[in-house]
Amino acid sequence: MKETIQLTSLEPSDDLSPFVESFWMIENPSDEDEELSTFPDGGIDLYFFHNAEYPLHISLVGLETDAKVGAMPKHSVLLGVRLKILAAEYLLNTSVAHILNDRITLDIGFAGIELNDLASLETFANKLSLYFASQRTTPIDPRKKVMSDLIYQNHGSITVTEISQAANWSSRQINRYFNKWLGLPLKSYCDILRFRHSFDSLKVGELFPKEGFNDQSHYIKLIKKYSSLTPKQLAQDENDRFIQLYSED
Template sequence: MSDALNTASAQPCESLAPFVESFWMMKNPTDLDEQVITFPDGGIDLYFFRNAEVPIHTSLVGLETHSQSAYMPKQSVLFGVRLKLLAAEFLLKQPVAELLNDRITLDRGFADISSSDLEDFPSFVEKLESYFLALLDERVDPRKRIMSDMIYETNGAITVSNIAEAANWSSRQINRYFNKWLGLPLKSYCDILRFRHSFDSLKEGELFPEDGFNDQSHYIKLIKKYSSLTPKQLAHDKSDRFIQLSSKK
């Protein structure tokens, strides 16, 4: 990602934290299209895009299992919301299983977001928070909440059996939930989160993280699976094209 792109992010309010990871913004104020590369990170994204030719375009992006290369058009802005796994059921109220490595266009006016809302990031966040809070009309099954909390607290470094025991929910039921709502089994989702968690060490030039992996060969295999690159290639790339590596905390 070029330094020409401006980015920002914001955390959700406490009530939305189990469902929303972050709100984010990217702007390309230049007169050149800028290449961006994204990696699988376990997020479901809502995109709100605007430029001179397109007043607003809204899309829903499912989970990704491989890297994606695209371009941020010149003089454009992209606001987004990265959703957690429970958001499919409790905020979107629809599975995203069929959107694995895919996306759909949403109707204009989704969440009552208009082109003018893409002029001010804090106002955008406030408006979407209000919209999402109004959708939380049912209690989350405690088993699902325990499952979600354990997955994110461990950055995916946990087994299905550990979650099943803690949540009092069978491994079969858990995987059925993941396949229905997200389009992949729990282990695959956890592997993506472990891959993502390695970004912090990669940014520091560390080629093997201290936790989350049993051995270096397993770590290298996972990195190559989701990025098509080796840890060394990722850590030493100086072009700053990689969104998550350059903008994640």
């Protein structure tokens, strides 16, 4: 990862873990804009951006299925929360299907977050956690809890049929849920998680992961689909601009 870019993250509390993957902060304290590439990672993100030009800009980013190239402006801070699939229904209370590969700007004051709450990741995470707790008005449907747990525990390496049988929920209903709330079918989402999980292998120079793929050709095809690059090109990147690849645990 670029030396000028600083990234830190915090895990959610246990009661929020079914809905929140992490709280994170990216800082660019340098005098230059920094190019960054991002890949699909299966997360719904809330962004809270701050610099001299934009004291506070808030946006909701839907799931992404394509690699994107952007820039982290000089002297800027971006705080965010990466949300899991159940968050759309149970925390946001709104579908994100209409912002697949897109984003919307949210009103200033969303979740009660103010500019001074961006001073530290801990302050930001604590305040947003309180807001999310207040949004929990209904218990999780047990079928959806089983579905979500299996998807994340297996890093997407599980079939729709296996999830359907374990959750006692038909494949048709599961896909209807995914298309309604997230904007894509379950298999596509699982493929994105498998792609993301392969980062662990690429970080240590392994061009074929030990799990999740039946053969190397299938693996290469999936990597190229979501990154437009081969595994070798990703692993040998000399610019360190792939922030997810080099900064995730």
